[in-house]
Amino acid sequence: MSVADNQWLNKVNWSESGLVAVVVQDDVSSVVLMMAWMNREALLRTVETGEAVYWSRSRKKLWRKGEQSGHVQKVRDIRLDCDGDAILLRVEQLGGIACHTGRRDCFFQRLDDRQWVTVEPVLKDPAEIYHE
Amino acid sequence: MSVADNQWLNKVNWSESGLVAVVVQDDVSSVVLMMAWMNREALLRTVETGEAVYWSRSRKKLWRKGEQSGHVQKVRDIRLDCDGDAILLRVEQLGGIACHTGRRDCFFQRLDDRQWVTVEPVLKDPAEIYHE
Numbered sequence: 001m002s003v004a005d006n007q008w009l010n011k012v013n014w015s016e017s018g019l020v021a022v023v024v025q026d027d028v029s030s031v032v033l034m035m036a037w038m039n040r041e042a043l044l045r046t047v048e049t050g051e052a053v054y055w056s057r058s059r060k061k062l063w064r065k066g067e068q069s070g071h072v073q074k075v076r077d078i079r080l081d082c083d084g085d086a087i088l089l090r091v092e093q094l095g096g097i098a099c100h101t102g103r104r105d106c107f108f109q110r111l112d113d114r115q116w117v118t119v120e121p122v123l124k125d126p127a128e129i130y131h132e
Numbered sequence: 133m134s135v136a137d138n139q140w141l142n143k144v145n146w147s148e149s150g151l152v153a154v155v156v157q158d159d160v161s162s163v164v165l166m167m168a169w170m171n172r173e174a175l176l177r178t179v180e181t182g183e184a185v186y187w188s189r190s191r192k193k194l195w196r197k198g199e200q201s202g203h204v205q206k207v208r209d210i211r212l213d214c215d216g217d218a219i220l221l222r223v224e225q226l227g228g229i230a231c232h233t234g235r236r237d238c239f240f241q242r243l244d245d246r247q248w249v250t251v252e253p254v255l256k257d258p259a260e261i262y263h264e
Contacts, residue, residue, distance in 0.1 A: 008246045023155050023164055030162035032155055035218035047243065079239035080248050082231050086167035088239040099214050107211035107220040111179065114140045116212050 013084035027076040027090040033098035034106040069129045071095045102126045145216030159208040159222040165230035166238040182207050201261045203227040234258045
């Protein structure tokens with residue numbers, strides 16, 4: 001089935017650069033793990049494989065979450081918001097680590113008296129996660 | 133205090149158009165309520181007032197959430213992600229309705245067999261929420 005055949009993909013309000021914002025939430029704990037971006041192909045592959053695939057804006061390529069780290073996200077639920085420009089993924093986070101810093105989630109800096117304070121521990125050294 | 137004086141604002145990785153993505157989560161239920169955008173002034177006002185202020189990309193102006201509906205968001209926690217381009221707000225959602233459609237949250241369309249299916253009820257008729 002080609003990308004063009006997928007009517008449901010046309011319901012997404014893709015940005016001028018062909019992307020949609022994706023909020024990723026742990027399906028068990030409800031912790032918000034990260035925010036990422038998808039293009040049509042990333043969303044299609046996510047649905048086809050049941051594992052999260054994103055578009056890396058910095059590397060300008062598709063990125064299967066966990067391809068290097070093993071921290072794959074098994075997709076449990078996919079939601080679209082009212083104006084179609086944001087998606088919410090509920091996932092099972094393999095390894096319990098979503099962030100490339102080795103933390104549970106990416107939102108580990110809390111604003112405290114007008115300073116960003118790191119409030120979550122590193123669970124695994126990134127050097128161990130991303131070894132050659 | 134002027135916007136320029138706020139060093140913590142410079143830690144945010146503002147987009148070319150001066151915005152940062154904001155994920156809004158209910159502080160009690162952990163439901164992801166909506167996604168929105170802030171510019172520097174919106175974030176500053178949010179911090180100063182303790183109530184969520186966003187930048188409306190469609191109307192191109194600041195927008196205090198609830199200014200018309202009364203569905204104000206009292207901010208309980210503000211987090212910044214690892215690469216600084218997404219913020220997570222945990223809020224108390226007054227009225228229990230975050231979406232302009234009158235639903236609890238904006239992510240009410242679930243992908244089910246490649247169709248977006250509305251799975252959350254309207255709690256209050258928008259005509260009642262946004263009366264003149």
